[in-house]
Amino acid sequence: MLSLPALTSDITVSVTSGTKLTESVRRPIEPVGKDFMHHATRTLRNHTWSEFEKIQAEQNVQKVDESNVDPDELLFDTELADETLLAHDARDWKTADLYAAMGLSKLRYNATENQIIKAHRKQVVKYHPDKQSASGAGLDQDGFFKIIQKAFETLTDKNKRKQYDSCDFVADVEPPKKGSEYDFFEAWGPVFASEARFSKKTPVPEIGSLESTQKEVEQFYSFWHRFDSWRTFEFLDEDVPDDSSNRDHKRYIERKNKAARDKKKTADNARLVKLVERAMSEDPRIKMFKEAEKKEKERKKWEAGAAARAEAEAKAKAEAEAASKAEEEAKAAANAKADKKKSKEAAKAAKKKNKRAIRNCGKDNDYFGDAAQAAAIDEQISLIVDSLDDEQLVDVADKIKADASAAKAVLAEAAKGFVESGKIPASLVAYFA
């Protein structure tokens, strides 16, 4: 950190006279990088360092300035919206478009108090009689200036502005032509928005969109059905003569005004009711909801019948199941029967085959070398075969089939068994026993 010496003598600035910086040397610098580009700009524009910094700073500031324009100014009229106003008779100021006179033709009832004051100031500067006559305009322009002043007076008085706004028919938005093709929200949105200005209650629900819920839509229309308007038609009153001499006439005019006002008010209310009715009848959402309701009803009806239908269905299903079950069972039984028969037959065949095999085994084995006794052997084998029960038969046959040479021993064993059990006397199977 740099620390400076204390000041000992009383100097402010002292430049050593005649001194110069040591001679500089001219060298090329490298033309790369942003600092070089800045250097180039400085040199080419012949800016000193400070100037350059200032310009860069200004460039930054300007950007901010530009975006700093009073947003109100952009909403004001740049030119008089209605040129005929210049020739409008000041005495007839009530029939002039006061907003247009103020340069507020785009804002109208939306203009804030602040905007009205600003706009007025602008108009005064522009249309002040001093200025106008200086620029050679005729005296009649005085009239327009008076209208501006009247407009300012009217629009800055809360009550008077209400009366004026009530009769500012220019601000009314016409509903779409009957029978024409239009987008509901595009066409009706602005209509309701302009009508909403007369609502005593705020906030006024918005028209919404196709996505709005049924509740929102219902609330919207119920609000408009019960619309409470402060719209009043005093502004259109016939001027009441303030000459006190003719009191009757005055009262007459007043009564007439009152009647006219009431009539207009009733007409306006009727107009609004009709308007809302029509909007509702043309609102695609209402149609949608109605359709949905119808469908829902049908669905409910259908659902009510559903229980009975379900029962019948279940019954039919159960019946069908039972039937198919019975059928299957019958089929299975028949199959089983057939199977049984088949297996019985097979067993019989097997038995026959076995018996034949045993019977023939004597012959097949050359009567075990005792051909002389062939007849006796065959007979004895036959006896043994007939005495074998089913199980033994299979056993003996299997053994013989497996080893033919053991046939004699197998048969001998069987014979022995029969002899021992006494089933066959030994003599009858003498060859084997």
Next chain:
Amino acid sequence: MSSPILGISFGNTSSSIAYINPKNDVDVIANPDGERSIPSVLSYVGEDEYHGGQALQQLIRNPTNTIVNFRDFIGLKFEEADLSRCSAGAPAIDIDGKVGFAINRGEDNVEKITVDEVVARHLNRLKLAAEDYIGQTISKTILTIPTDFTDVQRDALTAAAAKSGLKIVQFINEPSASLLAHVHAFPFEKDVNVVVADFGGVRSDAAVIAVRNGIFTVLATAHDAKLGGDNLDEALIEYFAADFQKKNQCNPRKNARSYAKLRSNAIITKKTLSNATSATISVESLADGFDYHTSINRMRYELTAGKVFSQFTQFINTTIEKAKLDILDIDAVLLCGGVSFTPKLANNLEFMFPESVEILGPQNKDASNSPNELSCSGAALQGRLIADYDADELKEALQPVVLNTMHLQKAIGLLDAEGKFVPVILPETSYPVQKTITVKNAKGDFLIGVYEADSKIKETTVEPEAKPESEAEAEDSEEWSDDEPEIVREKIYEPSTKLIELGIKDVTKGLQIIFNINKDAVLKVTARDLKSGNVVQGHL
């Protein structure tokens, strides 16, 4: 979006390309083979043309149709060119007084190609690689060149580039491009003097650059056309050849193909040893049917190539001398080029140079890991910058009146409370310039003495301290600190001329001092009380 301006670094050994991607980052572009460092090599096998690494591989089998190291030949007369450079590849021939090559394109069809054509084809390949990567056609480029390239060479490059469909919107010097890329990623906090040292394959270049307020001024340059990575390769080749000869009684140097194999393996070994501490080499049938297998560690390699390494260090020293500066005037050495991957290079510099010199190589966390990508990155950055300027504006900015600027020769500064000179504007600062210093907590009445000063190197001899017995035992510290007196060198400023004195009173909350030199060399010093806004101003 309009297509970006491509940054091209075109080297004798290899080339790199970069652009600023839509995320505003520097993107070094890899060719379709994935190479970011693309060998500057073209090779022909019959009809087919190979480029980059694929072409380099042909150097063993097909050397006479493989063109290497051609960059420096552009714009030179045949007799000016150092033809020994291309001895490993296609031999150079004289085509109408220019360097060229005779390439066999199959059968008896010999194509004679001038170096201009070779360069055009090479640049076209780079352009195609970039377009393939970015997905847009590229028509403009910024090309980096050595500081000693002549106007004739520049013109030849411009023409060759035009032939390949590229308009060179600006040439920038290689060291400035590299420094720009470095500063972009790692800005210096103050004004500095930097040596930008670029060690390539066949040549070394260095420049001393003064960086003042972000403006670069080249104070001196040096070139060595016989020093580079190839010298390291040769040291390794010689080492392996001697080893092989001893083992097999057969000399691999006498056969061109054996030599090419050795070279290719030596290069791989060298690169491996930049990352690893040992490397193995294995060549089948190197010579006379003998295979060669061996391994080498980094220390052996560094010893073997020791002479080359000291040449690199010496080269940097020479450059500093050419700038008439002392090593203590240098704040940093920025290492660029492929050789800078070698750890020994930075180690040597760190050992040889005083601590005040920062070595900005891949070993330093405040420097790029890819020293060979600095220059193309700088070119890409410059390309992004001038993309906002139209051709006329750019042409205007590059006029001599803009480039040739007056530079201060002596430091200007003020005296602190101890009477010591504190430099504010360094020598070699171009002007107009403005510098502001803030003395934050200053309170009271102050004298601001503005001086011009000379810098001197002060040498002090420091007698070695008598060491306590116990410490003498500790061997490692003992080893080199023998009893010779040590000479300490430091850079000091001696105020020479008093220029302006300002007195400012009743400062309560800090002070701002603004030094301004306008284009006519008029110095103005302003002191401003930060609290009251009171101003005292003096000018020469």
